[in-house]
Amino acid sequence: MIPLSSLRKGIGLRLLALIILFSSAVTLISTAIQLYFDYRQDVSAIEQRLDEIEESYLASIAAGLWNVDITQLKLQLEGILRLPDMKAAIVQEDGLAVSEPISVSFGQKSENAALSRVFTITYREGDVVRDIGSLYVEASFTGVYNRLFNKAIVILLTQGVKTFLVSMFILYIFNWLVTQHLSTIANYVRSYNFNSALPTLSLNRRKPHKDDELDAMVRAYNAMCQNLLKAYDELKDVNAKLEDDIAAQREYEERLLYQAHYDLLTGLANRVLMFDRLDHAISTAQRNQCYTALLCIDLDQFKNVNDTMGHGVGDQLLVQAAQRLTACVRECDTLARIGGDEFVIILPEISEKSLALQVAERIINAFTENFHIADQDHFVTASVGISLYPLDGKDHQILLRNADLAMYKAKEAGRNCFHFFTEEINQALSKRLELERELRGAVEHGELVLHYQPVFDLKSGIPIALEALIRWQQPNGSLRAPDQFIPIAEDMGLLQEIGDWVLERACAEIAALNKSLDYQLRVAINVSPKQLQEAGFGDSVKRHLDLSGLCTDNLELEITERVLMDDSPETDTNLKKINDMGIRLSIDDFGTGYSSLGYLQKYIFHTLKIDRSFVGAAIIDTNTRKLVETIITMAHGLGLEVIAEGVENLEQAQLLKQKNCNMVQGFYYARPAPITEISRYFASLPNIARAPLG
Ligand code: C2E
Numbered sequence: 001m002i003p004l005s006s007l008r009k010g011i012g013l014r015l016l017a018l019i020i021l022f023s024s025a026v027t028l029i030s031t032a033i034q035l036y037f038d039y040r041q042d043v044s045a046i047e048q049r050l051d052e053i054e055e056s057y058l059a060s061i062a063a064g065l066w067n068v069d070i071t072q073l074k075l076q077l078e079g080i081l082r083l084p085d086m087k088a089a090i091v092q093e094d095g096l097a098v099s100e101p102i103s104v105s106f107g108q109k110s111e112n113a114a115l116s117r118v119f120t121i122t123y124r125e126g127d128v129v130r131d132i133g134s135l136y137v138e139a140s141f142t143g144v145y146n147r148l149f150n151k152a153i154v155i156l157l158t159q160g161v162k163t164f165l166v167s168m169f170i171l172y173i174f175n176w177l178v179t180q181h182l183s184t185i186a187n188y189v190r191s192y193n194f195n196s197a198l199p200t201l202s203l204n205r206r207k208p209h210k211d212d213e214l215d216a217m218v219r220a221y222n223a224m225c226q227n228l229l230k231a232y233d234e235l236k237d238v239n240a241k242l243e244d245d246i247a248a249q250r251e252y253e254e255r256l257l258y259q260a261h262y263d264l265l266t267g268l269a270n271r272v273l274m275f276d277r278l279d280h281a282i283s284t285a286q287r288n289q290c291y292t293a294l295l296c297i298d299l300d301q302f303k304n305v306n307d308t309m310g311h312g313v314g315d316q317l318l319v320q321a322a323q324r325l326t327a328c329v330r331e332c333d334t335l336a337r338i339g340g341d342e343f344v345i346i347l348p349e350i351s352e353k354s355l356a357l358q359v360a361e362r363i364i365n366a367f368t369e370n371f372h373i374a375d376q377d378h379f380v381t382a383s384v385g386i387s388l389y390p391l392d393g394k395d396h397q398i399l400l401r402n403a404d405l406a407m408y409k410a411k412e413a414g415r416n417c418f419h420f421f422t423e424e425i426n427q428a429l430s431k432r433l434e435l436e437r438e439l440r441g442a443v444e445h446g447e448l449v450l451h452y453q454p455v456f457d458l459k460s461g462i463p464i465a466l467e468a469l470i471r472w473q474q475p476n477g478s479l480r481a482p483d484q485f486i487p488i489a490e491d492m493g494l495l496q497e498i499g500d501w502v503l504e505r506a507c508a509e510i511a512a513l514n515k516s517l518d519y520q521l522r523v524a525i526n527v528s529p530k531q532l533q534e535a536g537f538g539d540s541v542k543r544h545l546d547l548s549g550l551c552t553d554n555l556e557l558e559i560t561e562r563v564l565m566d567d568s569p570e571t572d573t574n575l576k577k578i579n580d581m582g583i584r585l586s587i588d589d590f591g592t593g594y595s596s597l598g599y600l601q602k603y604i605f606h607t608l609k610i611d612r613s614f615v616g617a618a619i620i621d622t623n624t625r626k627l628v629e630t631i632i633t634m635a636h637g638l639g640l641e642v643i644a645e646g647v648e649n650l651e652q653a654q655l656l657k658q659k660n661c662n663m664v665q666g667f668y669y670a671r672p673a674p675i676t677e678i679s680r681y682f683a684s685l686p687n688i689a690r691a692p693l694g
């Protein structure tokens with residue numbers, strides 16, 4: 001049985017409403033048409049009746065009027081009124097002069113009669129026909145309307161009941177045939193679950209029956225479910241793979257994220273995360289009107305451990321150092337490793353400077369104990385530099401730079417201590433920045449010049465070489481010594497450019513000098529470690545030699561022992577190339593560096609220059625004198641010529657001569673001078689003999 005409720009909603013109700021609406025409209029229109037025709041029929045029946053009155057009643061009425069038979073007249077008029085729909089009948093005699101005209105009436109005459117007729121009453125006497133009066137008859141439509149109304153009620157009632165019953169029947173059938181099955185399908189679809197698939201969809205229908213649209217739909221639906229299930233299974237497999245991929249990707253990304261923010265060796269924050277935390281600490285301090293301290297920590301002597309014990313031990317030491325540093329800070333502080341042995345601590349939201357000082361003291365104390373690694377004790381201390389927000393900088397770059405500068409100040413102060421960033425450091429920095437700016441301008445504006453200092457053969461007194469020494473000519477005419485700007489140029493990365501300029505200029509000027517004097521002077525050019533680390537340095541030396549036309553034998557490159565401590569492959573390649581080209585090499589400032597002397601086996605040197613500090617001290621100190629003597633003997637033993645630098649007086653010159661030194665250079669003989677003066681000096685020398693070279 002179909003539930004009644006299902007008929008009251010959904011398509012059924014709409015169907016019912018539409019059927020009723022449509023059939024009501026049809027009923028109304030057909031009823032109206034029918035009533036119209038009935039009306040026309042009734043009206044013509046009334047008109048026909050009026051025509052009949054003329055035929056049936058007019059003769060009797062004429063006789064009654066002629067005879068003044070009122071009774072007869074009334075009888076006739078009564079008869080007329082009994083006819084259907086007649087409302088009034090009035091006989092009116094035509095006026096005669098002798099008496100009052102007769103008037104007999106039945107019924108009530110209306111003002112605006114719907115249908116009325118006036119007949120002339122005639123009387124025939126022989127051949128004479130006389131008009132003796134008139135008959136007025138009026139019909140009423142009330143009866144017609146009542147009949148039509150009743151008829152309409154009956155039609156509407158019967159049609160309404162019929163429509164309702166037929167609609168209900170159609171609805172029931174529609175529900176039985178279609179709607180209930182649609183609901184079954186809807187319920188099936190609603191409860192469909194891919195994980196516990198239902199049996200195939202089937203409808204509760206009379207069997208057998210002819211295949212129809214519902215069967216086609218059920219079949220199509222079941223086929224679709226099968227395909228969906230298959231697709232779902234495939235999707236499940238793909239999804240499982242995808243989830244695995246996503247999990248692997250996520251793990252990879254998390255690893256990358258970790259690597260991007262943490263130092264893998266110590267597990268501490270790295271530079272990126274440190275800057276992030278510092279920015280955060282700065283904004284918090286700004287909001288809460290307090291300080292943020294930044295501590296830059298560098299391990300002293302760490303390089304020694306790394307160099308002597310290897311990187312494995314170095315790494316273990318860094319891990320232990322990180323643990324000691326972690327113990328010095330609060331949970332809310334950030335400890336980061338931002339370089340090899342460089343650590344940074346951020347102390348956010350501190351109310352006073354002394355708190356940073358306490359942490360710095362704790363750090364220094366934490367390094368008083370030895371590090372025990374690989375069964376050995378290693379003593380490594382820490383130098384700490386401190387900068388404070390907002391006093392020492394407003395952004396992370398400045399704060400870090402200032403903490404770093406303060407840390408270098410602590411190193412200068414003897415290491416194993418801490419130093420706050422101060423105004424003094426700030427001024428030194430400003431000075432240095434100013435100098436850097438000027439130096440960049442100096443290179444661009446060609447303010448660099450070369451001076452040359454002659455080197456003399458000690459026995460003959462003949463000048464045989466010139467050392468090229470750079471100067472910075474200030475716009476006010478004063479000269480700046482190389483010690484004041486060469487290290488800065490080195491830091492700024494300008495030294496390659498400057499060195500190249502020196503090589504070009506010195507080769508060109510000395511080649512020109514030799515040509516003009518027909519002489520064979522040698523030029524000694526100082527080369528910095530940075531220049532030798534540059535790939536292709538050897539090639540650029542060759543290029544300048546070729547361009548200037550200077551003879552290879554007339555070029556000597558001076559390098560310090562510091563260069564030889566650098567075991568980079570580029571330095572090695574460049575030195576070998578210089579040796580291969582046959583260019584002379586000399587060891588400058590001998591005795592001031594790490595004199596391991598092993599390099600003497602590796603490369604070919606021609607000259608050894610004793611540093612001027614030994615030359616000066618040799619006069620007053622016996623040990624130094626002995627040292628100078630030993631150096632000269634050793635150099636000669638190795639086939640090297642010896643130049644003594646910084647000879648300032650006769651006494652020094654005589655001592656060096658006595659000790660068999662080959663050459664001298666110093667203010668006693670000649671001061672460094674510009675090429676014009678040097679040219680004049682050489683041109684003025686009498687009997688310049690060609691100096692015996694080599
Ligand atoms: P250096 O190569 O040892 O040069 C010798 C330095 O001793 C020169 O100082 C010279 O003026 C100075 N000198 C010479 N005789 C005497 C003396 O009798 N008494 C005293 N007190 N000093 C004397 P300068 O020119 O100031 O150069 C200093 C250093 O700057 C040089 O030491 C060299 O290492 C470096 N330097 C100079 N020019 C260049 C250059 O073009 N390139 C590079 N990389 N370094 C250069």
Ligand code: MG
Binds near residue numbers: 526588
């Ligand atoms: Mg030199």
Ligand code: MG
Binds near residue numbers: 588589609611645
């Ligand atoms: Mg020197």
